[in-house]
Amino acid sequence: MTVPCMFKGEHTKLNHILVLTPHKKSNMWNTELWVGLAGGIVGIFIAFGAVVLVIRLKNKKEKKGIGKGGDLELQHLNLSVRTTCDKKVSFEGSPDIVKGKIIDTTPRKMLLETYTIEELRKATEDFNSTNQIEGPVFHGRLNGKSMAIKRTNSDTLTKIDFGLFNEALHHHPNILKLIGRCSTEGPESYLVFEFAENGSLRDWLHGGLAIKNQFISSCYCFLSWSQRLRICLDVAMGLQYMHHVMNPSYVHRNVKSRNIFLDEDFGAKVGNFGMAGCVENETEDPLSYSTNPASWSLGYLAPEYVRQGTISPSIDIFAYGVVLLEMLSGQTPISKHNMKGEGSIWLTEKIKSLFKSENVDELREWMDSTLGENYSFDAAITVAKLARACVEEDPSLRPSAGEVVGKLSKLVEELPEEEHLFSESSTKPLVKAPLNNQ
Structure with a gap:
């Protein structure tokens, strides 16, 4: 009969299959194991690399921040140096170095003094004629400090831009300083200036020599x-x-x-x-x-x-x-x-x-x-x-x-x-x- 022969062949094939299958499964499992291990190792490396990258980025950011601040300071310093150098050669800006002296042009608040009329009378010996410089201007001395005190009408004070002195005046050595003022209830008020020991330029050029107590008449x-x-x-x-x-x-x-x-x-x-x-x-x-000198102003x-x-x-x-x-x-x-x-x-x-x-x-x-x-x-x-x-x-x-x-x-x-x-x-x-x- 052919059937047993057929079964015999099938049996042989089946045995062959049954014999080979455990080996294939073992190989596949081994391959998957190695792939898994490799993948795990790669994953670990990626994770480690990511951590390292994050740390490096963080450090770089911090350093960049520090560097930025440092650069900003350096920029300010360079700007200061450049500005100073520019001022030395440019006459359109502030003359910061003249005759070997540095002129400070830093803004600063300069509040004017407020004097009482009693203080000014004391300073000028009650506006004694011996203290008179010229016209309404008197030489005064208060608390050991010399000053020039100018009598003016009260309306004049309303025309003076005191904001230039109270807010942001950079005191310049070639501008006569206004020290203070004195307002009264009457029609007269007073302005107090720093004292110029050698008088006005006009006095020297045109023979006025108004500060009488400073000069020999001859x-x-x-x-x-x-x-x-x-x-x-x-x-x-x-x-x-x-x-x-x-x-x-x-x-x-x-x-x-x-x-x-x-x-x-x-x-x-x-x-x-x-x-x-x-x-x-x-x-x-x-x-x-x-011929009146007052007309010279024209x-x-x-x-x-x-x-x-x-x-x-x-x-x-x-x-x-x-x-x-x-x-x-x-x-x-x-x-x-x-x-x-x-x-x-x-x-x-x-x-x-x-x-x-x-x-x-x-x-x-x-x-x-x-x-x-x-x-x-x-x-x-x-x-x-x-x-x-x-x-x-x-x-x-x-x-x-x-x-x-x-x-x-x-x-x-x-x-x-x-x-x-x-x-x-x-x-x-x-x-x-x-x-x-x-």
Whole structure:
């Protein structure tokens, strides 16, 4: 029969299958085991790598944060260094280093003192005439400190921008400091300024010498050439601060030799700062000139201010140019043409005619005779050209205060060594004279 044969074959095949299956299962299990172990190991490595990566990212972030702060500090430092360097070479910014001194332009609050009338009376010996400097201004001394006390009407105080002093005034060494004020119930009030030991520039140039208790009546005093150059530079630096550093820029509107004051070392300070609103209207009839010194103010007024009432830093530059002309010639801004007082000579017109003539001898003759030959004529020509530029009719042709500082700084640096280091002077000694000799 064929059936048993068939079963025999099937049996053989089945046996073969039964015999082989356990081995295959064992191999498959081993393979899966190894795959599982490999996968587990890979997973462990991935997990470990992920942990390491997280830690590294965290550390990197912390370091980046620290670095960012450090970079910020470095940026601030670099900015400070760069700004300082820029200021040294740029005259449009604050002159932070002048004559070897660093001028601090850090904002600081400067509150004005409030004085009582009793304190001011005590300081001036009840406004004794022996303490009178000039007009309504008295010399006072309170708590061992000298001061200049100016009597004014109470309405004037309302026109003063005291915010310049109370809020963010960076005190500049070439601006006369307002120390305090005194308000009364009456029509008069008082302003208290730092005391300028050597009076006003006008006094020195035009013979006023108003601080009577400081000078010998017979003393023939004048400013040397080196002193004049330094004074011109000081005033320019004060204007540079007002025009280029203050924000918004401040226009003084009353620059003149009478408002420039000299300390004991003949350093110059611009007075009446913050009082632009108090400037009297002197433009009503600029052509009617009298020999009264009060009328000299007309000679400082820029044409655009007279004609249109335009107020800009350029009008200060014009007035400054007139001060330069005073320093060069020793003459007043406006002077009478002849002994009879007929006609008048304006310094601004005189300097224009001198340059038109191109006669060097005329310029030399025009220079202040008190200087003699003790000055550099080349430097004088440079100053004269600068003054001529300052009093240009067109405001756009006038130099900025920064440009003026740049030119004058070079002239001061070129002064002879002995004059550069200290001011020798025909103006010293300044001693008190008996009051009855005045």
